[in-house]
Amino acid sequence: MNFNRFIPLSNLKNLKSVTKKNLQKFISKTIENLKNKNHLLNSLNKDYKLNFNFSELKKYKKFKRIIILGMGGSILGTEAIGQFLTHKIKKKIIFLNNLDEDLINKINKTKDLKNSLFLIISKSGNTVEVLSIIDSIKNKANFNNRNTLIITENNNNDLSFFAQNNKIKIIFHKKHIGGRYSVFSETGLVPCYLMGINISKFKKNTLDFLRKDKNILIKNLINMSKIYSSKKINSLILLNYCSGLDTFLLWCQQLIAESLGKKGRGLIPIISKGPRDHHSLLQLFLDGPQDKFFYLFSIKEKNKIKNSGKLFKRSLNKSNSYKVIQEQKNAFLTILKNKNIPHLSIEIKKRDEATLGKLFSYFIFETIFLGEDLKINPFNQPAVEQVKIITKKNLFKGSKHNL
Numbered sequence: 001m002n003f004n005r006f007i008p009l010s011n012l013k014n015l016k017s018v019t020k021k022n023l024q025k026f027i028s029k030t031i032e033n034l035k036n037k038n039h040l041l042n043s044l045n046k047d048y049k050l051n052f053n054f055s056e057l058k059k060y061k062k063f064k065r066i067i068i069l070g071m072g073g074s075i076l077g078t079e080a081i082g083q084f085l086t087h088k089i090k091k092k093i094i095f096l097n098n099l100d101e102d103l104i105n106k107i108n109k110t111k112d113l114k115n116s117l118f119l120i121i122s123k124s125g126n127t128v129e130v131l132s133i134i135d136s137i138k139n140k141a142n143f144n145n146r147n148t149l150i151i152t153e154n155n156n157n158d159l160s161f162f163a164q165n166n167k168i169k170i171i172f173h174k175k176h177i178g179g180r181y182s183v184f185s186e187t188g189l190v191p192c193y194l195m196g197i198n199i200s201k202f203k204k205n206t207l208d209f210l211r212k213d214k215n216i217l218i219k220n221l222i223n224m225s226k227i228y229s230s231k232k233i234n235s236l237i238l239l240n241y242c243s244g245l246d247t248f249l250l251w252c253q254q255l256i257a258e259s260l261g262k263k264g265r266g267l268i269p270i271i272s273k274g275p276r277d278h279h280s281l282l283q284l285f286l287d288g289p290q291d292k293f294f295y296l297f298s299i300k301e302k303n304k305i306k307n308s309g310k311l312f313k314r315s316l317n318k319s320n321s322y323k324v325i326q327e328q329k330n331a332f333l334t335i336l337k338n339k340n341i342p343h344l345s346i347e348i349k350k351r352d353e354a355t356l357g358k359l360f361s362y363f364i365f366e367t368i369f370l371g372e373d374l375k376i377n378p379f380n381q382p383a384v385e386q387v388k389i390i391t392k393k394n395l396f397k398g399s400k401h402n403l
Helices: 020-035 041-046 053-061 073-084 101-110 128-141 158-165 188-196 216-227 241-262 282-287 321-338 355-375 380-393
Strands: 002-006 065-069 092-096 116-121 148-152 169-172 237-239 268-273 292-299 343-347
Touching: 002 148, 002 216, 020 041, 020 216, 020 355, 041 116, 041 355, 053 188, 065 073, 065 128, 065 282, 065 292, 073 092, 073 116, 073 355, 101 128, 101 321, 116 216, 128 158, 148 188, 148 292, 169 188, 216 355, 241 268, 241 292, 241 355, 241 380, 268 292, 268 343, 282 321, 292 321, 321 343, 343 355
Parallel strands: 065 092, 065 116, 116 148, 148 169, 237 268, 237 292, 292 343
Antiparallel strands: 002 343
């Protein structure tokens, strides 16, 4: 994985930067937190103690179709894994991640769900969207202890009662691990196992940025500290040239927005797709207000689209699709540099478990550090909780039932 950064000093030279000494303290503190079984970072360790044994899940491996229900961080990490590693998955995976009428109707119209496993994930066990989806497909799904598995916290929540009433197995979600940080915990590893993903490889490089690649992390954090301190920058553009990372960037978007958007602070993470958006947003990106920081994501791999480029020689010069994408990205990078627009280019070498695990860990470390640097708690989401409380109150208006 290559990190190529360009932070023009002309824009940021007067800003205070975090010192290397403080960063070393952060890394030392992070390493200590990794050892603490009650800290969410503990899940990044290879010896993280799970709340279940994989042998308990063997009977669920027979299913050829897995339907995963969840919202936000409880499912986005798994979706990112499913998309990035789709070439390694031999099962049909369906994600029910929203109150999507069309998708729910499609499930209800499916003729044969007998060979489907339903994996239901809700940290709180009271997520209204997840409960509503369950209620919408219950007749067709016939949830039972043979075809359903639930991940939720060990408390008296609605999902736990549902599981107990239907004798469905529960795997307990650890309370101290928030949804958007849960991809290396039970929430991410159970679906990984069921999809046939190599978990050892997935967690192989998660600590590299605290060890052999520590200097890369330090340099990037110094620059990102400047970016977040700048009053000129108000948006983060996540520009993606790798189709396998689309859902990973949705996970990134939530991680950044929910963790760092507090107390009147925060940058707006905006996902963009290259080269498609060269024909829509590029004009604004390059010639509009210079108030943006760009992350560029790409992959260095052999071309998998079979075209010779010979049909239109005057335009393509025998270039295949991969070459076209790469040169469009390179052209965009050139103009970013020419215009002194700050950016960080991340090039992935392989589309495998170890690469994805390392990418997840990088953004987790970066986000937690920036929270500390900004004196913001990166682990809570008070505004989200307010909306949940008001929603629940609205649902029970005029009802005789107590909340």
